[in-house]
Amino acid sequence: MREFGYQRAHDVAGAVALLDAAPDARFLGGGTNLVDLMKTGVERPALLVDVTELPLDGIGVTADGALHIGATVTNSDLAAHPEVRRRYPALAQAVLAGASGQLRNMATVGGNLLQRTRCGYFADTARPCNKRTPGSGCSALDGIHRNHAILGASAHCVATHPSDMAVALAAFDAVVSYETASGTGELAWADFYLPVGDTPHRETALPPGALITGITLPPAPVAAHSRYRKIRERASYAFAIGSAAAALDVRDGVVHEVRLAFGAVASRPWRAREAERALTGGPATAAAFAAAADAELAAAEPLPDNGYKVPLLRNVTVVLLTELATGTGPVERTEPTEGAKR
Amino acid sequence: MVPPTSSATETSSGITLNVNGEKHTLPVDHRTTLLDALRERLDLTGTKKGCDQGQCGACTVLVDGRRTLSCLKFAVTAEGREITTIEGVADGGQLHPVQQAFLDLDGYQCGYCTPGQICSAIAVIEEHAAGWPSAATADVRPDAEPAPLDADEIRERMSGNLCRCGAYVAIVEAVARAADEVRDGRAQTEEAVA
Numbered sequence: 001m002r003e004f005g006y007q008r009a010h011d012v013a014g015a016v017a018l019l020d021a022a023p024d025a026r027f028l029g030g031g032t033n034l035v036d037l038m039k040t041g042v043e044r045p046a047l048l049v050d051v052t053e054l055p056l057d058g059i060g061v062t063a064d065g066a067l068h069i070g071a072t073v074t075n076s077d078l079a080a081h082p083e084v085r086r087r088y089p090a091l092a093q094a095v096l097a098g099a100s101g102q103l104r105n106m107a108t109v110g111g112n113l114l115q116r117t118r119c120g121y122f123a124d125t126a127r128p129c130n131k132r133t134p135g136s137g138c139s140a141l142d143g144i145h146r147n148h149a150i151l152g153a154s155a156h157c158v159a160t161h162p163s164d165m166a167v168a169l170a171a172f173d174a175v176v177s178y179e180t181a182s183g184t185g186e187l188a189w190a191d192f193y194l195p196v197g198d199t200p201h202r203e204t205a206l207p208p209g210a211l212i213t214g215i216t217l218p219p220a221p222v223a224a225h226s227r228y229r230k231i232r233e234r235a236s237y238a239f240a241i242g243s244a245a246a247a248l249d250v251r252d253g254v255v256h257e258v259r260l261a262f263g264a265v266a267s268r269p270w271r272a273r274e275a276e277r278a279l280t281g282g283p284a285t286a287a288a289f290a291a292a293a294d295a296e297l298a299a300a301e302p303l304p305d306n307g308y309k310v311p312l313l314r315n316v317t318v319v320l321l322t323e324l325a326t327g328t329g330p331v332e333r334t335e336p337t338e339g340a341k342r
Numbered sequence: 343m344v345p346p347t348s349s350a351t352e353t354s355s356g357i358t359l360n361v362n363g364e365k366h367t368l369p370v371d372h373r374t375t376l377l378d379a380l381r382e383r384l385d386l387t388g389t390k391k392g393c394d395q396g397q398c399g400a401c402t403v404l405v406d407g408r409r410t411l412s413c414l415k416f417a418v419t420a421e422g423r424e425i426t427t428i429e430g431v432a433d434g435g436q437l438h439p440v441q442q443a444f445l446d447l448d449g450y451q452c453g454y455c456t457p458g459q460i461c462s463a464i465a466v467i468e469e470h471a472a473g474w475p476s477a478a479t480a481d482v483r484p485d486a487e488p489a490p491l492d493a494d495e496i497r498e499r500m501s502g503n504l505c506r507c508g509a510y511v512a513i514v515e516a517v518a519r520a521a522d523e524v525r526d527g528r529a530q531t532e533e534a535v536a
Contacts, residue, residue, distance in 0.1 A: 003353035003372070003373065005352060005353060006416070008419075031414055031419070032396060035375075035396075035414045036395050036414060052419070076408070079482075080472070082484040085475065086484055089482050093482055096477040096479075097477050101466065101502055102399060102409045105408040105409060106411065106415070236501035237501040
C-alpha cells in the first residue's frame with residue numbers, strides 16, 4: 001500500500017478545502033470499500049481526509065415533508081430509524097439486505113453511493129479493466145460475467161453497481177446534495193450516475209473534489225407501501241445477482257401509482273420507467289405485472305452467461321408487486337429450521 | 343475550528359488507543375489497521391486475522407459499543423474511540439454470558455473464529471434489544487410487533503461471521519441462550535432497582 005497522510009476533518013468547509021488543495025486525496029468514510037481497494041492497489045491516495053466526525057449524521061423530516069439523511073449516517077442508523085421504516089420501508093429493507101452487521105455499522109450513506117463495482121477484474125490489477133485503467137480493455141466481456149450487467153452497458157464495460165440501498169433511493173427519486181470549495185450543489189437522482197458509454201471510469205456527475213453532504217427523499221405516500229427483494233447465491237452476506245425495490249398504490253383494482261427499480265443489472269440502480277408507464281392506470285394483476293416487466297426488460301442485452309437475469313427480474317417483479325397488491329407477506333420458508341429453532 | 347489531528351504530509355502519527363479501558367500511546371504508520379495495531383503492537387492477539395478484507399468477521403471488535411471489522415479500519419481512525427476486544431468482555435473473573443454459553447454449548451470447533459463470533463454476538467443482543475430490525479424481520483415498520491430473536495434472526499444477524507468448521511448449529515444455540523440470560527439479568531436488575 002502506498003504511504004498516505006491523514007487528516008480528520010471537523011467541518012465541511014475544511015474537508016473540501018483539503019481535497020481542493022490535494023487532488024490525489026480521498027475522503028474516508030467507513031472505509032469498507034476504500035480501505036479494501038487500497039490494500040489491493042486499485043486505489044492509491046496520497047492523503048485521506050476522514051469525514052466521519054463531520055456534523056452530517058442526522059436524519060430529519062423537513063418542513064415540506066421530505067426526509068433528509070446526512071451523508072455520514074451509518075447504514076445501521078439509517079435502517080433502524082423509525083421515519084425511514086415508516087415512510088420508506090423498502091429503503092430500510094434494502095440497507096438491511098446488504099453486507100453484514102459489522103459493515104453496516106461502519107459504512108456511510110455518502111460512501112454507499114460512491115462504492116465501486118465488485119467486478120473481479122476491476123479488483124485485479126493484473127487484468128485489463130477500462131473502469132480502473134481507461135483504454136486497457138474489458139476482461140469481463142469474454143471472461144467470467146455471470147453477475148454482470150444486462151441493461152445500459154457498453155462494449156467498454158459491463159460492470160454492475162453493487163449497492164442495495166441505492167436501488168431503493170432510485171425508486172424514491174432521491175436528490176443528492178454536495179459541497180465543493182466553490183459552493184454547494186444538488187443533483188437529481190436521474191442525473192447523478194453517468195451513462196457508461198466509453199468512459200466507464202467516470203461514474204457520477206459530482207464535480208471534482210465534491211463531498212456528498214446528504215440525500216433528500218421527497219414526500220411520497222406510495223413509498224409507505226413498499227418492499228425490497230434481493231436474490232443472491234447464498235441466503236445472507238452476499239451481493240445481489242438481481243434485486244428490486246417496488247412501491248404500489250392500487251385503488252379499485254387499478255394501479256394508481258407504482259415505483260419500480262432493479263439492482264445488479266446495470267452500472268447504476270435501474271429505474272424501471274417503462275414498466276411503471278405500462279402499469280399505471282391498468283389492472284393490478286399478475287399478467288399485467290409480467291407484461292410490464294417484459295416491457296422494461298425488452299431492452300436487455302444479456303451476455304452469454306448472464307441471460308438468467310432476464311427471467312429472474314421478471315419473476316421478482318411479479319412476486320413483489322403481487323405481494324404489495326394483495327397484502328400478502330413474503331413467501332414462508334419451506335425448509336425445516338430444526339435444531340436451534342425455539 | 344478544531345485543528346486537524348495530523349499533518350497532511352506526514353505518513354505516520356503518534357496516537358492513543360483506548361483498549362479495554364486502558365490507554366496505549368504509540369506511533370503508527372497510517373497504513374496500520376486497527377487489527378494489526380492490536381495484535382502486533384499491543385500483543386492483544388485474541389482478535390484474529392482471517393481474510394483481512396472484510397469478508398469473514400474473525401477480526402470483529404467493538405468500537406464505541408458497535409461491532410466493527412478491525413481489518414478495514416486504520417488504527418489512526420480509532421483514536422478517541424472506546425475499543426473493546428475479546429480480552430475485555432469478561433467482568434474480571436466472571437465470563438460474559440456469551441462466552442459462557444459458547445463454552446457450555448460447544449459453539450466452536452477449532453476456535454479461530456470464536457473471538458469474532460463472541461464480540462459480534464454481544465452486539466447482536468444489544469442491537470436486537472434496541473429494536474433494530476434485520477433482513478429476516480418480516481415487517482420492519484416501527485409500529486410492528488418486535489420480532490423475537492429466534493434462530494432465523496440469529497442466523498441472519500450473525501451472517502457476517504463465518505465459521506469454516508461449520509459450528510453454526512451450536513453457535514446459534516449459544517447466542518440464543520446468552521440472549522435469554524442477558525435479558526433475564528436486566529429484568530432482575532430493574533426489579534432490584536424498583
